[in-house]
Amino acid sequence: MACALDSLLYTIFSTIRSHSFIQYSFRSSHHLEVQVGGETMMARLLRNTIGALNTSSEMVMETNNLQCLPEPRGMGQDEYVKTAIPLGALVMLCFLQVYVFRLRRVIAAFYFPKREKKRIIYLYNEMLRQRMAFVIVQRKRIILRARRRQRVPLLNQIGRWCPFLKRFLVRRCILCNRPESHNSLVCSNPDCETVYCRICWKDLGKTCFACNTEDVVSSDESSNGERGYAD
Numbered sequence: 001m002a003c004a005l006d007s008l009l010y011t012i013f014s015t016i017r018s019h020s021f022i023q024y025s026f027r028s029s030h031h032l033e034v035q036v037g038g039e040t041m042m043a044r045l046l047r048n049t050i051g052a053l054n055t056s057s058e059m060v061m062e063t064n065n066l067q068c069l070p071e072p073r074g075m076g077q078d079e080y081v082k083t084a085i086p087l088g089a090l091v092m093l094c095f096l097q098v099y100v101f102r103l104r105r106v107i108a109a110f111y112f113p114k115r116e117k118k119r120i121i122y123l124y125n126e127m128l129r130q131r132m133a134f135v136i137v138q139r140k141r142i143i144l145r146a147r148r149r150q151r152v153p154l155l156n157q158i159g160r161w162c163p164f165l166k167r168f169l170v171r172r173c174i175l176c177n178r179p180e181s182h183n184s185l186v187c188s189n190p191d192c193e194t195v196y197c198r199i200c201w202k203d204l205g206k207t208c209f210a211c212n213t214e215d216v217v218s219s220d221e222s223s224n225g226e227r228g229y230a231d
Contacts, residue, residue: 003083013072014072016070017071017072021066021069024062024064026059026060029058029059030055030056030057034051135203138175138203142204145210146192146194173196174195174196175197175200176197176200178197183197184196184197184198185197187208187210189208192208192210194208194210
């Protein structure tokens, strides 16, 4: 890319230099002659005095804008190679930066194993905390959507009254809103029949939280102070 950019700039500057050259030429001539006739003393005096004013000059001036034009110089193959090697090394260092940082952690863990153990335990506990928070948030989201669905049960009633219409009613996962497919799972409770995709069902521990919303809320509130972390 750098070589292509250099070639493009060289072409542009060469075109500018060849088509923007301007040359100016200025010529002028000046001739002054005063003639005094007569042979008297006054005439001779005037000829001697005014004759010094007789001048003749000619001026020729040529100029151009050559000094203002760019002077591009194309790079040779050796120069391209010398330019490409540092750029390639720079790109390689950008990719190797991640592994260098990992090596830094390995060296620090070798000299400070206790500190490394504390760091691992902290990261593990942080992942557990985020996992618990994720599950709690998803539970509350399911509860809210289940309550909204209970307020407008028209589609569910139509599906129960006319089972053959279920194929035309597009149901979605209550958590990720993905359309129902052959891999989707439906709650076995006939009063619930909440649809879950396989991934969300696995993340929720294969438990439907839309059936007993009150029990889920009470269990979440009681388990806030019982979260365990690794030591």
